[in-house]
Amino acid sequence: MDGLMLRLLLPAFLFLAAILGIARCDGQGDRSDLVIAGGGEVFTLDPQRMSYLRDMRMGGALYEGLVRLDLENGGFKPAAASSWETSDDGLTWTFHLRPESRWSDGSSVTAHDFAWSWLRLLAPDTAADYSSLFFMIKGSRAFWEWRQEQLEEAVTDGIVDGPGLWMDAERRFRETVGIEVLDEHTLRLNLEYPVPWLLDLLAFAPAAPVHRPTVEGWPVNTEGRSVAWHEVEAPPWNSRRFVDFNTETGRLQQDHRWARPGTLVGNGPYVLEAWRYKRDMRLKRSPTWRDPDGVRNDSITTLAIEDPNTAVLAYESGSVDWINGVNVEYRADLVEMARTGQRNDVHIIPAFATDFFSFNCRPRLPGGDLNPFADPLVRRAFARAVDREVIVNNVTRLREPAIATLIPPGSIPGYVSPEGLEHDPALARKDLEEAGWLDRNEDGVLESDDGTPFPVVNLLYTTNTPRYKRMAIALREQWERVLGVEIELTGRDTKFYKNDLREGDFMIARGAWYGDFGDPTTFLELCRSTDGNNDRGFVDEYVDRTLDAAAMEQDPRARMEMLSELERYLFQEQLPMVPICQIVDIHMYDPDRIEGVSHHPRQVQSLWNIRQMQEREALAGVSAP
Amino acid sequence: MVIARLLQLPLILLAIYTLTFMLVWIIPGNPLEKPEGRRPPVEIVDAMQARYNLDDPLVFYGDYLSGVSGLDWVLGDREGPVIDFGPSLRHENWTVNEILAAQLPVSILLGLAAIGLAFFIGVGAGVLGALRPGSLLDLGSLLLALVGISLPAFVIGTVLLVVFAVHLGWFPVGGWGEPGHVVLPALALSLPFAAYMARLTRSGMLEELQSDHVRTARAKGMPEYTVVLKHALKNALLPVLSYLGPATAAAMTGSFVVEKVFAVPGVGTHFVDAVLGKDITLILAVVLVYSTMLVLLNLCVDVLYRWIDPRIDADGLAA
Numbered sequence: 001m002d003g004l005m006l007r008l009l010l011p012a013f014l015f016l017a018a019i020l021g022i023a024r025c026d027g028q029g030d031r032s033d034l035v036i037a038g039g040g041e042v043f044t045l046d047p048q049r050m051s052y053l054r055d056m057r058m059g060g061a062l063y064e065g066l067v068r069l070d071l072e073n074g075g076f077k078p079a080a081a082s083s084w085e086t087s088d089d090g091l092t093w094t095f096h097l098r099p100e101s102r103w104s105d106g107s108s109v110t111a112h113d114f115a116w117s118w119l120r121l122l123a124p125d126t127a128a129d130y131s132s133l134f135f136m137i138k139g140s141r142a143f144w145e146w147r148q149e150q151l152e153e154a155v156t157d158g159i160v161d162g163p164g165l166w167m168d169a170e171r172r173f174r175e176t177v178g179i180e181v182l183d184e185h186t187l188r189l190n191l192e193y194p195v196p197w198l199l200d201l202l203a204f205a206p207a208a209p210v211h212r213p214t215v216e217g218w219p220v221n222t223e224g225r226s227v228a229w230h231e232v233e234a235p236p237w238n239s240r241r242f243v244d245f246n247t248e249t250g251r252l253q254q255d256h257r258w259a260r261p262g263t264l265v266g267n268g269p270y271v272l273e274a275w276r277y278k279r280d281m282r283l284k285r286s287p288t289w290r291d292p293d294g295v296r297n298d299s300i301t302t303l304a305i306e307d308p309n310t311a312v313l314a315y316e317s318g319s320v321d322w323i324n325g326v327n328v329e330y331r332a333d334l335v336e337m338a339r340t341g342q343r344n345d346v347h348i349i350p351a352f353a354t355d356f357f358s359f360n361c362r363p364r365l366p367g368g369d370l371n372p373f374a375d376p377l378v379r380r381a382f383a384r385a386v387d388r389e390v391i392v393n394n395v396t397r398l399r400e401p402a403i404a405t406l407i408p409p410g411s412i413p414g415y416v417s418p419e420g421l422e423h424d425p426a427l428a429r430k431d432l433e434e435a436g437w438l439d440r441n442e443d444g445v446l447e448s449d450d451g452t453p454f455p456v457v458n459l460l461y462t463t464n465t466p467r468y469k470r471m472a473i474a475l476r477e478q479w480e481r482v483l484g485v486e487i488e489l490t491g492r493d494t495k496f497y498k499n500d501l502r503e504g505d506f507m508i509a510r511g512a513w514y515g516d517f518g519d520p521t522t523f524l525e526l527c528r529s530t531d532g533n534n535d536r537g538f539v540d541e542y543v544d545r546t547l548d549a550a551a552m553e554q555d556p557r558a559r560m561e562m563l564s565e566l567e568r569y570l571f572q573e574q575l576p577m578v579p580i581c582q583i584v585d586i587h588m589y590d591p592d593r594i595e596g597v598s599h600h601p602r603q604v605q606s607l608w609n610i611r612q613m614q615e616r617e618a619l620a621g622v623s624a625p
Numbered sequence: 626m627v628i629a630r631l632l633q634l635p636l637i638l639l640a641i642y643t644l645t646f647m648l649v650w651i652i653p654g655n656p657l658e659k660p661e662g663r664r665p666p667v668e669i670v671d672a673m674q675a676r677y678n679l680d681d682p683l684v685f686y687g688d689y690l691s692g693v694s695g696l697d698w699v700l701g702d703r704e705g706p707v708i709d710f711g712p713s714l715r716h717e718n719w720t721v722n723e724i725l726a727a728q729l730p731v732s733i734l735l736g737l738a739a740i741g742l743a744f745f746i747g748v749g750a751g752v753l754g755a756l757r758p759g760s761l762l763d764l765g766s767l768l769l770a771l772v773g774i775s776l777p778a779f780v781i782g783t784v785l786l787v788v789f790a791v792h793l794g795w796f797p798v799g800g801w802g803e804p805g806h807v808v809l810p811a812l813a814l815s816l817p818f819a820a821y822m823a824r825l826t827r828s829g830m831l832e833e834l835q836s837d838h839v840r841t842a843r844a845k846g847m848p849e850y851t852v853v854l855k856h857a858l859k860n861a862l863l864p865v866l867s868y869l870g871p872a873t874a875a876a877m878t879g880s881f882v883v884e885k886v887f888a889v890p891g892v893g894t895h896f897v898d899a900v901l902g903k904d905i906t907l908i909l910a911v912v913l914v915y916s917t918m919l920v921l922l923n924l925c926v927d928v929l930y931r932w933i934d935p936r937i938d939a940d941g942l943a944a
Contacts, residue, residue, distance in 0.1 A: 314798040495654035
């Protein structure tokens with residue numbers, strides 16, 4: 001060979017060798033006891049900032065709230081609190097914490113930790129998505145509003161002393177908000193009104209405690225690091241790594257980077273061993289966890305595989321044990337295989353969530369045009385024209401439970417779902433006629449009595465999954481066929497879609513809602529006129545009044561009946577949206593190998609309860625195709 | 626000349642930054658809002674916007690510019706890294722610097738592997754095809770080029786995964802961290818580049834093999850491989866080399882599809898995901914990094930040109 005060949009080949013070989021060599025150094029070590037593919041990257045491990053299910057699932061493994069959902073038997077289980085009692089009027093709850101609970105750095109978990117974490121949750125500075133869910137705590141809404149005003153006033157007066165303002169806020173929180181630390185291990189909550197689902201909220205990730213010295217980034221040698229932080233003077237603000245104050249607004253600014261391997265301190269069964277952005281997150285058994293025998297695996301890896309198909313292939317190849325949330329195009333075929341018994345590793349879990357299509361209930365559209373959907377009769381006609389069975393059997397093909405009410409029936413103990421409007425083309429046409437829309441001059445177009453033709457209906461759907469496009473196409477066909485209207489589809493990316501929703505720039509739009517706690521109001525509050533997620537612009541005084549009255553009702557049975565009647569009124573008469581089906585979650589895991597995956601409809605998982613039933617090594621030879 | 630080209634770099638980047646910034650700013654939506662789920666109260670949204678300067682484009686433009694250029698660092702206004710791309714607006718637990726530090730090496734590594742593979746496959750197929758035009762070998766290389774250019778990466782990627790990872794079990798399905806993780810995505814990423822290089826090499830070779838100096842070399846009785854490799858290929862490679870610059874930059878900044886299909890944690894996904902999520906700081910960062918790489922690699926190619934063909938002189942470089 002001459003020089004040229006060498007000149008070409010040598011560098012090439014060198015760099016291929018180098019590449020493989022470098023790639024090797026980037027590895028992460030042994031396979032964990034359990035490898036999960038959960039559809040994408042976790043956003044945050046700061047519990048108060050969480051609002052995604054996958055974040056909360058990790059939150060449940062790293063932190064422990066006062067109570068947990070009992071996934072096997074329903075109801076609740078003691079967690080950080082070993083017991084609790086309620087006053088007769090349901091307004092005072094006292095929780096007894098376990099003295100043996102430890103943070104992963106070895107310090108005790110105390111009632112002060114909870115009180116401080118809830119200050120974080122309830123202060124507007126944290127911008128917690130879920131703070132308003134906890135406004136039933138006495139004085140908390142007032143505190144939230146007071147803090148906003150305090151900051152605004154300071155800015156108007158031109159004296160922005162961030163730390164001073166915050167200290168005032170802390171003091172006010174202690175004095176006016178109904179969270180009392182009775183002693184190190186006793187915590188009392190005072191509520192504005194009785195909240196039967198309080199435990200549900202306390203089991204929720206945003207209510208989990210965080211470790212103040214960690215979150216604020218106290219210097220490592222601070223005393224509070226080893227003994228309880230509430231017993232020592234907090235270090236000066238400028239030495240706390242993760243908090244500072246905005247010089248213009250005076251707001252407390254939090255840097256969430258404490259929630260990283262090495263710095264994160266939790267009180268849950270696991271500690272965070274590694275988190276590599278968009279790669280994987282590895283949890284390992286916490287050395288300080290109070291119940292070592294209750295943790296059935298030593299390590300868990302969650303892979304951030306974003307492509308749904310790759311997740312399934314990784315599962316098929318054995319490198320992933322469990323996919324929670326199968327989203328492949330062919331998942332309907334997987335469901336079919338599960339139904340006919342060809343596969344035993346596809347699991348269909350109905351979620352506490354509903355797919356629906358919203359009607360724009362505002363009297364006028366943004367352009368100023370009259371909106372026919374402001375009329376409940378028109379909305380009813382459209383709802384009656386929907387054949388849900390066709391959609392779940394032939395369009396989504398997942399055979400989800402078709403439902404005509406917003407709350408998935410049977411999902412809340414003690415709550416009886418009312419009947420909704422079933423598919424009835426004849427009644428649908430009659431409703432529309434009654435609303436004044438009929439083909440008066442027989443040109444195939446509906447007109448009102450003054451001759452205005454029924455506008456072309458703009459149906460808005462999101463394009464990030466084909467699911468909603470297919471649903472929208474099916475609905476267009478049903479509405480056009482049954483009602484003789486013309487429907488125009490608008491597919492939008494989620495960002496644009498959200499904008500359109502907010503501005504009311506649609507006539508019908510796809511929507512979905514996941515319930516947050518086991519009470520009908522988690523769904524029904526969507527229909528309150530002032531709710532931040534009332535995309536429909538639906539305003540009905542009776543609904544608002546009933547929701548208020550239900551909140552004050554002391555008798556649980558009477559309350560449930562009120563809410564059931566409210567749901568009947570909403571989904572037989574008003575129809576701010578037309579419910580289509582309960583959403584289902586599809587999981588893949590081999591039931592002969594993996595044990596302990598929960599089918600609880602709230603999609604909560606106790607990761608520590610899941611284990612491989614046999615040695616993986618023994619199976620490795622068998623599982624290869 | 627090289628110095629002059631390097632001096633142009635900041636100006637080019639400034640122009641790109643300004644243009645990208647304007648485009649990004651008009652994307653609707655708010656990066657601090659989560660695509661699904663509850664909406665925070667309006668006051669909170671406003672406060673968060675103010676915190677990240679999202680309420681004022683000019684302030685944002687200036688702040689970000691002084692961060693990425695290192696100006697504020699030079700002036701002593703800021704500690705930490707010289708070049709600061711700011712916090713990621715969508716992933717609050719990470720800064721853009723951290724994201725790039727974790728992901729850019731992955732993309733560069735994968736890109737280099739892909740370009741290396743592409744060079745071998747492409748040039749090899751091109752030379753073989755040109756030696757016997759119309760033969761089965763030539764048809765084969767044409768077919769490869771056709772497949773490589775026309776089949777989308779998600780098809781190639783999925784086929785590679787199903788065959789080599791799931792059925793044969795030779796390579797892991799996805800992820801990153803061991804040599805086996807590089808092979809399939811590098812192959813999938815390399816095919817379009819290989820295809821293009823094969824076409825370039827083939828036409829270059831066909832021309833060169835007809836040329837006078839090759840005939841002379843053959844007449845002198847030189848062994849065929851010397852004729853082909855030294856006399857013909859050297860000249861035929863010039864167009865491939867000029868393609869290598871942009872191709873390497875493109876491969877090294879990753880591919881959205883290949884990274885998704887093989888679950889490779891590279892920067893390519895941000896070109897789509899960051900835009901969809903309106904993660905302004907991240908979009909600007911990846912665009913700036915890509916532009917820098919493109920400019921530098923084009924410069925490298927021009928220098929390489931001179932090394933391969935000394936007739937191209939410094940003046941040619943400037944052109």
